[in-house]
Structure formats: C-alpha cells, structure tokens
Amino acid sequence: MSFKLPSLPGLTGQLKDKLIQQALERRLAKANAPLEHAQNDKSTQKTPTLASNSAPSTNAEQSQERDLFCRFDQFPGYKQIQILHGGAQRLGLSNPFFKSHDGRAGAHTTMAGKPLINFASYNYLDLSGDARVNQAAADAIARYGTSVSASRVVSGDRPIHHALEQAIADLYGTEAAVVFVSGHATNVSTIGCLFGSRDLIVHDEYIHNSALQGIQLSGAKRLSFAHNDWNALDSLLSQQRAQFERVLVIVEGIYSMDGDYPDLPRVIDIKRRHRALLMVDEAHSLGVMGKTGRGIREYFDLEASDVDIWMGTLSKALAGCGGYITGERTLVEHLKYLAPGFLYSVGMSPPLAAASLAALACMKAEPERVGVLQQTGELFLKQAQAAGIPTGTSTGLAIIPAIVGSSIQATRLAERMFERGINVQPILYPAVPEKSARLRFFMSCRHTTEDINTTVSALADEYKRLGI
Numbered sequence: 001m002s003f004k005l006p007s008l009p010g011l012t013g014q015l016k017d018k019l020i021q022q023a024l025e026r027r028l029a030k031a032n033a034p035l036e037h038a039q040n041d042k043s044t045q046k047t048p049t050l051a052s053n054s055a056p057s058t059n060a061e062q063s064q065e066r067d068l069f070c071r072f073d074q075f076p077g078y079k080q081i082q083i084l085h086g087g088a089q090r091l092g093l094s095n096p097f098f099k100s101h102d103g104r105a106g107a108h109t110t111m112a113g114k115p116l117i118n119f120a121s122y123n124y125l126d127l128s129g130d131a132r133v134n135q136a137a138a139d140a141i142a143r144y145g146t147s148v149s150a151s152r153v154v155s156g157d158r159p160i161h162h163a164l165e166q167a168i169a170d171l172y173g174t175e176a177a178v179v180f181v182s183g184h185a186t187n188v189s190t191i192g193c194l195f196g197s198r199d200l201i202v203h204d205e206y207i208h209n210s211a212l213q214g215i216q217l218s219g220a221k222r223l224s225f226a227h228n229d230w231n232a233l234d235s236l237l238s239q240q241r242a243q244f245e246r247v248l249v250i251v252e253g254i255y256s257m258d259g260d261y262p263d264l265p266r267v268i269d270i271k272r273r274h275r276a277l278l279m280v281d282e283a284h285s286l287g288v289m290g291k292t293g294r295g296i297r298e299y300f301d302l303e304a305s306d307v308d309i310w311m312g313t314l315s316k317a318l319a320g321c322g323g324y325i326t327g328e329r330t331l332v333e334h335l336k337y338l339a340p341g342f343l344y345s346v347g348m349s350p351p352l353a354a355a356s357l358a359a360l361a362c363m364k365a366e367p368e369r370v371g372v373l374q375q376t377g378e379l380f381l382k383q384a385q386a387a388g389i390p391t392g393t394s395t396g397l398a399i400i401p402a403i404v405g406s407s408i409q410a411t412r413l414a415e416r417m418f419e420r421g422i423n424v425q426p427i428l429y430p431a432v433p434e435k436s437a438r439l440r441f442f443m444s445c446r447h448t449t450e451d452i453n454t455t456v457s458a459l460a461d462e463y464k465r466l467g468i
C-alpha cells in the first residue's frame with residue numbers, strides 16, 4: 001500500500017511527530033472503515049461499495065467488488081499493519097516487534113550476538129531455564145513423550161496433569177484446579193462457557209484482551225468501570241444488578257500495562273453486597289505479590305473462597321505455557337466437561353506441565369526470589385521517579401511503565417535503549433491510547449543494582465535527548 005507522509009519543512013520535531021501521528025491515525029481509521037468509505041480516497045484506484053443507496057453497478061463491477069472481499073491484502077487489519085510499517089519505515093524506525101533472542105531470556109539476553117540487559121520477558125522468578133525446571137521437563141519427555149496427542153477428556157490424563165492441578169489447588173487452598181494449554185484460551189473458554197445472554201459481566205477498563213474475548217463469546221452484556229474506581233463499580237452494580245441472572249466482576253491481580261493492583265477486599269465487599277461472582281486474573285500477580293509469591297490473596301491475607309474464580313497463567317512466574325482455573329470442585333468439573341478450550345483441545349504437553357510443577361516447587365522452596373523481585377522493582381521505581389520519568393500508577397511490582405505519550409517517540413526511545421545495550425518493548429497505539437504510549441519494563445529477580453542504575457540513567461538521558 002502506498003502511503004505518503006506529509007513533508008513538513010520548518011516544523012519542530014515534536015510538532016512534526018504529532019502531525020505524522022495524526023496522519024497515521026486517520027489512515028488507520030480509514031483502513032478499518034467499511035469499503036464504501038474508501039470512495040473519497042483518491043489514492044484508491046477502484047472504489048468498491050456494497051452500499052444500497054449507490055448507483056446500481058454492473059455485473060462485472062459487482063464481481064470485481066466481491067473479488068476484493070476475497071483478497072487478504074484488503075482485510076482492514078492487514079491494511080492497518082501495512083500503514084504502520086510504512087509509517088515507521090519513512091520515519092527511519094526499525095520494527096520493534098518479533099526481535100529474536102539467541103537463547104534463554106531472563107534478566108539478560110543476547111540478540112544476534114549482542115549482550116543486553118533484558119526487560120521484555122515475564123521470567124519474573126528466573127525459573128525458565130533453571131536447571132531443575134529443565135530437568136523436570138526432560139524427565140517428563142522421557143516418560144510421556146512431548147504430546148498427549150488428544151483431548152484429556154477422550155484420550156486420558158497423565159499423572160503429571162493431576163500433580164500440577166493438585167499443586168495449584170494446594171497453593172490457593174481451593175478444592176480443585178484445571179489447566180488449559182494457553183493462558184489466553186483459559187479466559188476465553190472459561191468465561192465463554194460459564195456465562196450467557198441473560199448474564200452481565202462487569203470489568204475494569206484495563207482488563208486483558210483474553211477476558212474481553214471470553215465475554216464476547218459468552219454473549220453476556222458487558223460493561224466496564226474506570227480503572228480501580230470502586231465507587232463506579234458499586235454504582236454500576238446498583239443500577240444494573242436486578243436486570244440479570246448471574247453477574248460476574250473481573251479484575252486482575254496486577255495490571256499488565258501499569259503494574260498496579262486492585263483494592264481486592266473492597267471488590268469482595270462490593271461483589272457480596274450485589275450478589276455477584278468475582279474472577280481475579282493472576283497472570284502477573286502469582287509469584288510477584290505476597291511474601292512468598294502466592295499472589296494477591298496472600299498480599300491481602302484473604303480466604304481462597306473470597307474469590308469465586310481464580311485464574312492465572314503458567315507462562316510467567318511458572319516458566320511454562322498454559323493457564324489455570326482454581327476454585328470450587330463444581331466449577332472445575334463444569335469446565336473439565338464443557339469448556340471448549342479444554343474439551344476440544346489437546347491436553348497440556350507433559351514437559352510443560354512438569355516444568356510449571358517444578359517451578360512452583362522452586363518458588364515455594366526459595367521465597368527469597370520473590371522478595372528480591374519486589375525489592376528490585378521498588379528500586380527501579382524509586383530511581384525512575386527520582387529521575388523525573390513518568391511511571392503512572394505503577395507500584396513497582398514487576399511491571400514499570402515509562403510513559404512517553406507518543407508512539408513514534410516511544411519507538412525511538414526503545415531503539416536508543418537497544419543501542420545502549422538495554423532491551424525493552426515499546427507499547428504503542430492502538431494497544432494503549434496514544435497519549436500513554438510507553439516503554440514497559442518487566443523486572444526479574446536476577447536484575448542487579450548495576451542493571452537498574454545503568455538502565456534508569458540511560459533512560460533519563462534519552463528522555464532528555466529526545467525532548468520527551
């Protein structure tokens with residue numbers, strides 16, 4: 001797709017970026033519009049339209065129009081990707097996505113032979129690559145092979161599945177747990193399976209995409225409340241509760257873009273008063289919050305039964321791949337028989353189940369990893385704040401954003417950091433609103449004080465050099 005960025009002689013860099021960004025946003029919106037809206041785009045040679053009020057088109061024109069609907073390069077999402085790539089290329093920015101690590105990525109990594117301090121992996125407790133975790137995975141391969149080759153419901157479990165599910169239930173003090181092959185699919189399948197069109201699902205506005213997809217699948221009515229705004233949640237439920245059968249409230253243990261967390265005891269009080277169910281996504285809080293890494297429940301000293309659906313992923317602190325739901329036995333049994341992502345999908349690969357089981361054992365045996373992770377995050381946050389870097393509402397628990405406020409500048413900043421030996425991912429519009437485009441730092445318990453000093457001082461330097 002050809003895309004001309006305005007040439008803007010005589011403008012300051014900042015204003016130029018802003019105009020370019022606005023031009024990009026306009027192009028992106030246009031790419032997403034129904035094809036009839038392309039009519040005004042003089043750069044499009046042919047204007048396909050299915051609008052009923054347009055002049056009747058000939059058979060040849062109609063078939064040409066339909067042909068466009070069969071072309072992958074005309075799909076709105078693909079056109080948007082091309083616009084973003086084109087824009088970045090013209091600005092001289094390299095693609096910040098799909099960078100390749102040469103080997104294991106923890107607090108440090110190597111890319112194309114270049115050693116880097118790494119802040120772009122969720123290896124919070126440095127257990128991915130731990131010799132004990134690797135050995136457990138290797139042993140599981142030797143015993144079970146690499147795949148269970150079918151759905152567990154029809155083809156059978158392996159003892160390693162039961163051991164992992166029991167360990168998760170024990171960790172929470174719940175009755176049972178079930179593991180899915182993907183964290184994302186866990187949310188989609190669980191929410192999609194449990195709720196329906198007579199139900200209401202209310203969620204924090206910053207909830208993860210996987211929960212949103214699950215809600216869409218369920219057909220329930222969806223309403224969001226402002227981030228961590230408990231009065232808004234309370235009044236929303238006061239207005240809406242009576243019109244629905246089941247009501248589910250969804251929050252996260254730690255929010256993945258901002259590194260802050262909900263006042264869970266308040267949410268529990270609200271959900272009880274309104275006779276709602278509560279689901280907590282602990283993708284980023286397990287292994288990170290609480291003295292021994294048992295998550296937000298430990299942090300607030302709550303009962304397992306205070307939350308109806310505990311969800312988490314195995315891909316972050318637990319060094320594997322997949323997700324879990326834990327809670328009452330009836331909930332788990334329901335999901336095991338009916339959740340499509342469990343019933344119609346292969347069971348978890350044995351080496352992955354074994355890796356997460358071993359990582360869980362390491363976390364329990366070595367809670368000092370969690371303590372160091374927390375101290376490291378706190379140090380990073382304090383230093384960044386002292387250097388005047390906007391870190392939003394981050395609490396320093398594993399995730400610390402450096403807000404830039406422009407996707408172009410965030411991409412440039414990440415590039416500059418990379419040149420200085422620091423790997424950090426920019427988060428850009430439309431993943432976040434343009435005004436909160438950012439770099440996002442994930443902490444590891446293996447980051448050293450020197451890593452933090454080097455990084456924050458490079459960051460402060462580059463903020464200045466780029467005029468952010």
Ligand SMILES: Cc1ncc(COP(=O)(O)O)c(C=O)c1O
Pocket residue numbers: 182183184185187208210252256281283284313314315316321322323
């Ligand atoms: C809050 C949250 N929930 C669910 C997921 C999906 O987990 P996974 O990447 O393990 O599929 C993520 C992924 O980062 C997440 O941040």
